[in-house]
Amino acid sequence: xxxxxxxxxxxxxxxxxxxxxxxxxxxxxxxxxxxxxxxxxxxxxxxxxxxxxxxxxxxxxxxxxxxxxxxxxxxxxxxxxxxxxxxxxxxxxxxxxxxxxxxxxxxxxxxxxxx
Amino acid sequence: xxxxxxxxxxxxxxxxxxxxxxxxxxxxxxxxxxxxxxxxxxxxxxxxxxxxxxxxxxxxxxxxxxxxxxxxxxxxxxxxxxxxxxxxxxxxxxxxxxxxxxxxxxxxxxxx
Numbered sequence: 698x699x700x701x702x703x704x705x706x707x708x709x710x711x712x713x714x715x716x717x718x719x720x721x722x723x724x725x726x727x728x729x730x731x732x733x734x735x736x737x738x739x740x741x742x743x744x745x746x747x748x749x750x751x752x753x754x755x756x757x758x759x760x761x762x763x764x765x766x767x768x769x770x771x772x773x774x775x776x777x778x779x780x781x782x783x784x785x786x787x788x789x790x791x792x793x794x795x796x797x798x799x800x801x802x803x804x805x806x807x808x809x810x811x812x
Numbered sequence: 813x814x815x816x817x818x819x820x821x822x823x824x825x826x827x828x829x830x831x832x833x834x835x836x837x838x839x840x841x842x843x844x845x846x847x848x849x850x851x852x853x854x855x856x857x858x859x860x861x862x863x864x865x866x867x868x869x870x871x872x873x874x875x876x877x878x879x880x881x882x883x884x885x886x887x888x889x890x891x892x893x894x895x896x897x898x899x900x901x902x903x904x905x906x907x908x909x910x911x912x913x914x915x916x917x918x919x920x921x922x923x924x
Contacts, residue, residue, distance in 0.1 A: 701855070730911065739899055739914025740856065753911065788855045790912075801912060803855025 701804035717775045722791030732788040821919040830887040834900030844905040
């Protein structure tokens with residue numbers, strides 16, 4: 698499968714624990730995005746990378762959240778000291794970053810439940 | 813980014829044509845209109861994108877009037893598998909997928 702891959706698909710954690718999610722984008726895509734989606738809402742932008750550079754972060758991304766893309770390939774999203782309000786689907790997307798192709802390809806997401 | 817308004821839900825039957833209209837009154841000159849489809853427990857999937865007039869691909873058509881203040885996604889002959897949430901997005905086409913701003917979307921339900 699050459700699509701966007703996210704791991705794990707599901708994560709249940711206790712409040713206060715740290716969690717880390719991984720995203721493997723489509724290999725030649727230089728843009729990578731993280732979104733968060735809660736029930737009944739559309740995805741909300743969190744942050745994005747152009748290669749290894751993190752170019753934009755949403756105000757939704759509190760200081761408990763950190764994202765990295767160290768070699769411009771896969772990315773990780775870490776949430777420290779999780780809270781119940783962090784329970785959501787975390788979606789990763791990638792795109793080629795070219796004018797000719799503006800389509801973003803999404804992974805299947807990681808569903809986080811904080812208990 | 814331009815705000816979009818679309819119906820919360822729509823119902824249809826298999827074989828019917830479905831038209832979902834999205835309002836975006838404050839669309840900017842360099843904004844494009846993009847539609848995504850999302851099934852439960854999956855990430856959104858790109859359907860179609862356009863700037864003006866009409867765009868058609870193998871899945872859908874997108875109609876954009878001259879003033880570009882609205883757009884209509886047309887799904888021909890829907891089937892049960894088209895039951896999903898459809899999102900209308902408006903924003904600049906900045907070299908391949910700038911950040912996307914999703915609203916709450918339109919839940920389309922297709923029945924037999």
